[in-house]
Amino acid sequence: MASPLLQLQQLAVSYKVGRRTLDALRDVDLSIDAGQTYGLVGESGSGKSTLALAAMRYLPANGFIRSGSIMFGDKDLAKLSPEEMRARWGRQIGFVPQNPATALNPSVRVGDQIREALRLYSRDESDVMEILKQMRIADPARVARQYPHQLSGGMQQRMLISMALSGNPHLLVLDEPTTALDVTTEAAILDLLRGAQQMLNTAMLYVTHNLGVVATLTDRVAVLYAGELAEDAPTKELFRQPLHPYTRGLLDSVPRLGQRKDVNRLRGIVGQIPALGETIDACVFAPRCPLAIEICWQKRPTLDAPTPDRTVRCHRWPEIMAGDISPSRAVEKSSQVTKQAANQVLQVDGLQVAYKMPGGTLQAVRGVDVQATSGRTLGVVGESGSGKSSLARAVIGLVEPSEGKIDLLGIQLPKRLTRRNRVVLSHLQMVFQNPEEALNPHLTVGESLSRPLITLRGVKPADAKAQVGELLAAVRLPADYADRLPSQLSGGEKQRVAIARAFASQPELLLADEPVSALDVSVQAAILNLLADLQIEHQTSMLFIAHDIAVVGYLADEIAVMYLGQIMQTSPAETIFDAPYHPYTEALLSSVPPPDPFVKQERIRLEGELPSAVNPPNGCPFHTRCPRFLGDICVEQKPPWRETEDGKRIFCHIPLEDLLRDQTDVLQFEGAKKS
C-alpha cells in the first residue's frame, strides 16, 4: 500500500488564553490516503475544527502545536517555515470555511475572485467559465459578474469550493461547509463534492457534526471527544458496530428518518463535554459513559486496534465487540397516559402574514389553514423562507397577520398581542430557537420562572418560590438552579428553563420554534424527549416547527410541509416517509442525508433558486422548481387538495394515482433494519 497522503502522529495542540495554556488536542493519530474522504465528527468543543486547522497548519494566532508531527507527503508541516507553508496552501491543501458569507470579499465580483485564485495558482485565467460550469452553475457568465451579496448561501459556497479546487490540491479541508445551508442546497453541494472528488481524486477531510453527511459522503470517520480520538473506522463499520460508547451515544442521539417518540426513543448522552483545558488523567468520557467501571476513572485508555483497519480508545472495547455489554443506555419508557379524547385547541384559517419592505411587500405566509388538538403535536417542516416561523409568530401574536382567523378553543383571538387578555396569554406560550437569547442574562432563573406564575396565574410572589422548584423539577433541573444566572447554565439547561417558563402558565397550546436546532445532538435528544413527556403529562397541544424532517417526524403526530408561505402537504407522521408525496416533500426527503450508510435513497435534486417571497409565483408556488412539472396548468391554476385514504392531503395538480404510479418510497432500508 502506498504511504498515506497526510499522517498526524501524536499531535497535540494548545491555545494560549491570557496566561493559561489550554490543551485542545491530545495525542491524535490520523492518516488520510490519497483520494479518500475522511469525516471528522464530534460535538462542539470536541476539537474537530482545531484538528482540521492544525492538519493544514492554519491555527489561529494563539494556537500552537505542542508536540507531534504532521507528515504531508515526506515533509513534516509542523517544522516548515511560514513561506514554505504558503507555497503549499491552495496548491496542495485547499480549504473551504464554514461561513461563505464572510469568506468572500464583498466588494469584488465573484468571477474576479476566482480569477485571482487562478492567477495565484499560475493557471490560465480564462478558465473561470469552465470552472463555474464544473460547479454546475446554470448561467456562469451572469454569476461571474455578480457580487457575493447577490448570491444565495449555496451559490456562495460553490464559489468557495471552486476556488479551493482551482489549485488542484491533493487535500481539501472542509469545515462544516453545509451547516448554514438548507437541506436541498446541502444535497446539491454534497453531490458536487462527490463529483469533484471523483474527477480530481482529491482527498477530503470533512469536519461536521452531522452524522447523516458523514454516512452518505465519507469512506472513513474519526470521532473526536474532548480533544482525543475516541474511535476511527471505515464509515460502514463504524455505523454497523460502534466500539466506543461515545460513538454509540452519538448514533443514538439523532433520530433516523421514521423513528418515533412512542415506539423507539432517542437516547442521547447525559452530561456535557468537559471545558477546554480541564486536565483529566483518566478516560475523558468516563463521567458520561453508561459503561464506566473502576478502571475508566483511574487510567487513561490506550489507542488500540481491534482490527487492522480501525482504532478505538476505550478500556472495554473487547467486551463491546464481543457483544457482552451494550453501550446503549436503558431508556425509561414514556409514561403511558390513558389517551383522553382529543379536542380541537387551535384552528387557523386563511392566515396571511406580510412584511412591508423597501422593495415591496414580502408575503411570508400566504393562506395557511392548520388545526392542532390537545395532547398532540403538529409538526411544521420547511426550509428557510418557507414562512414556518412567521406562522408561529402570528399565532402567538408577535406579528400581526394581514388576513385570516385564529381560533383558540373555539374563541377567535385578537390579532394584536396587547388586545389579548391574561387568560388567552396563559393558554398560548412559546419556546424560542436560541437558548442563548431565551433568558434575560440579568435575571436569575428563579426570577424568570416566577414571572409567568405571578402575571398569568395570579400566584403571590411569596408563594412563587416553591412553585419555581416544582417547575425546575419538571424539567429535570435541581431546585438550587433558581439562584443561578443564565451565564452559569449550558445551552441545554437554558433551553430546559425556557421550556419550564413556557409550561408555567399551564398553556393549552405550546409553540416551539426550532427549539433544538442550536443544540448539540447529544443534548437535542434529551430536550425532544422532555417535550414529549411534558406534553403527555399536561395534555398540551403543540405546534412544533423545525427544518429537520427527521426531528419533526420523531416528535410530531401530524406533519405539515411548507414551501414559500403555503402548505404543500399534510400527513400523519407515520406515513410521511411513504409514497405518495407532494413532489416537494419527495425532494426534501431525498435531500436529507440519512444517518445510516445502509439506507438507499432516491436522488431527486431541485433546480434553480427559491423564488422571491416579494414576488411569489402564481398557480402552484413550487412550479418553478418542480421535477414533476406538468405544464401550463401548474403555472396558471392553484392546485387542488387531494386526499389519500390514510389521511394525507397533497396540494398538487397531479392525480394521486399518477403520483402513486411514478413514486417509490424515497428511502429504502437495505438488509436488516436496525433499531
Add this chain to the structure above:
Amino acid sequence: MASAATADVTKQSAAPGWGQRFFSLARTLLRRPSHALGTLISLLFLVIAIIGPLLAPYGANEQIVADARDGPSAAHWFGVDTLGRDVYSRVLLGTRDIFTLAGIGTLLAVLIGTSLGLLSGYRGGWFDELLMRFFDSVLALPALLLALLLLGTLGPSRQSVLFVIVIVYIPIVARVVRSVVLSVKTRSYIEAARVQGESSARILFREILPAVLPALAVEAALRFSYAIFLASSLGFLGVGVQPPSPEWGLMVNEARDAVSQTPWALYFPAAAISLLVISVNLLADGLKHVFQMDGER
C-alpha cells in the same frame, strides 16, 4: 435522562451577590495604571468637593490685601490674585461648584435622556421618528453655540448653565440608550416577556434597562467630563456663572488681563480643569473596558 442536567460541570452554585460583583468590577477597573490613575484623581476631586471648605485656609472672596499679587509660597500655595484672594482656596472651593453644576446637569440629562431613549427605542413608529429628527436638529448645532444661544435668551446665571447642560446632553444620552434598546428588544427573552403579558413599564425598566446600564455608565462619565468642560467654557466666556463665584473658567477669565503679573492665578484653575477632565475621561475609558471584559465572560 433525569440526571442529564444534574451532571453539570459549572462549579459556582449561585449567582454572585451585588457586593461580590462590584468588587470584581472594581478590581478590573484598577488593573490598568491609566484607568487606576484616572479613577483615583477623580475620587480625590470628589473628596475635595465634599470637604473643600474644611481644607481651604481662606474664604473664596476673602481679600488679603497685603499679600495681593504674591507668587506661590508656603502661606499661599497657589499664589494670590490681583484682588488679594488666595488662589489655592478658590480652586478648592470651586471644586464643589463645578461638581454640583456638572454633576446635577449630567444626572438630570441621564435620567431624562434614558427615559426618552428607552421609550423611543421600544415604541418605535412615529414617536421615535419625531423625537429622533428633533434630536438630530439639536445635535446639528455645536454644543457651545447652542449653549450661547440659550444663555442669550435665559440670561447668565447658575440655573441657566444647568439648564443648558441638561438640554445639550439629553439627545446624546437618549441616542446611546436607544441604540442599545434596539439591539435588545428583538431578543427572545423580551418576546417571551411580551407573550407573558408583562407591562411595558416592567419590560422597559426590569428587562431592558439592565442591558443598557453598562453603556449608560460609560456615557454618563463621558458626559460628566464634557459638562465640566462646557460649564468652565461658559464661565470663561462670561456668560455662565457670574463673579465673584470661584468657578474655574471664570477665574481663568478674570486672571487673563493680569496674566503677566499674576500668571499663577490663571495656571492653577486652568490646570484643575484639565486634570479633572482628563481623569474623568480616563475613568470613562476604564469603565468601558471593564464592561467589555464583563460582557465577554
